[in-house]
C-alpha cells in the first residue's frame with residue numbers, strides 16, 4: 001500500500017486527531033463539562049425518541065434547535081446555522097468563504113483545528129505570535145500588512161484561557177476589512193460575548209457550541225451566527241442533513257432548559273479557583289489568568305507532572321514539554337486533583 005500518488009500534497013504529513021487514550025478516573029483534558037445531562041431531561045429525551053421517525057431524514061434546517069437557541073441567546077433564528085459540532089462549521093467556513101491561496105491570519109497559540117482545516121482548504125495561513133505585546137489592535141495591523149482576507153480566533157482562547165473584552169473585539173471588527181471568525185466556544189464561562197451583535201456586521205461570524213458549558217459534547221452541536229448573506233452561503237455549502245434527528249431533539253431540550261443545563265457560571269468560577277491553587281502550589285510556574293473552564297500553565301516540569309497525574313488516574317492535556325492545560329471538574333474531582341498535586345515530587349503514586 002505505497003500508492004502515495006492518490007494522496008494529495010495538502011494531506012501529506014497530516015496525522016489523524018489523537019486524543020489522549022487509556023482509562024482515567026478523572027478527565028480534565030478535553031475542556032468538557034464534568035456534569036451529565038440532568039436525569040429528568042434525559043427521561044424526557046428518551047420519551048421523545050419514541051416519536052422520532054428514524055426512517056426519515058432529519059429536519060435539514062434544524063428549525064426547533066435554532067428556535068430554542070434563539071430564545072436562549074436572544075438572536076434571530078434566521079441568522080443561525082447549526083452544525084455537527086462547531087468543528088464542522090469551522091471546516092465549512094474555512095472551505096467555502098475562500099479561494100485557494102486566500103490568506104487567513106491566526107495568532108498562536110490557538111485552537112489547532114483552525115490551522116488544520118485552513119490548510120486542508122488550501123487557504124494560505126499566516127501566523128503571528130501572542131507574545132506579551134499582543135493585542136487585537138496589533139492583530140488588526142498584522143492582518144492588514146499581510147493582506148489577510150480573514151482572521152480566526154477563539155475568545156476566550158483555547159488553550160491560554162485569555163479573553164478579549166467586548167469593546168476590544170468590536171473595535172477590531174470595525175477597523176478591519178477582514179472576515180472575522182470569532183469562536184466563542186468558551187464564552188458561557190465569561191460575559192463578554194458579541195453574539196447578539198454579529199448579524200449587524202457584514203464581516204463577522206460568531207461560533208458557539210453545546211460541547212462545553214452545556215455538557216453535550218457527545219451530541220455534536222455547534223452554531224454559527226452571522227448576517228443573512230453569510231448565513232445563506234453557509235447553508236449553500238453545508239451538507240443538507242448535517243445534524244442527525246437525535247442530536248436535534250436533545251439540543252432543543254437542553255436549550256429550552258438552558259438555566260438548568262448551562263454550567264458556565266459555576267465551572268468558570270471553579271477554573272478561577274484552580275488558577276489560584278496552581279499559582280500557590282507552583283510558585284515557579286507561569287499560571288495564565290483564565291476566562292474559560294480551564295487553566296493553562298507553563299512549567300519546566302510539565303511532562304513529569306503530566307505523567308504523575310496520569311499515573312494517579314487524572315488526565316490533563318500536555319502541550320510540548322513545557323505547558324499543561326487543566327480543566328475544571330466537579331468539586332470532588334478538584335479536591336482529588338489538589339490533594340494529588342500537593343503530593344507531587346514527594347512520593348511514588350503507585
Ligand code: PMP
Pocket residue numbers: 030031084085086087088111154158183185208209210211217220221222
Ligand atoms: N472551538 C474551540 C476553541 C474548541 O476548543 C473546540 C473544542 N475543543 C471547538 C471549537 C470544537 O467544539 P465542538 O465540540 O463544538 O466541535
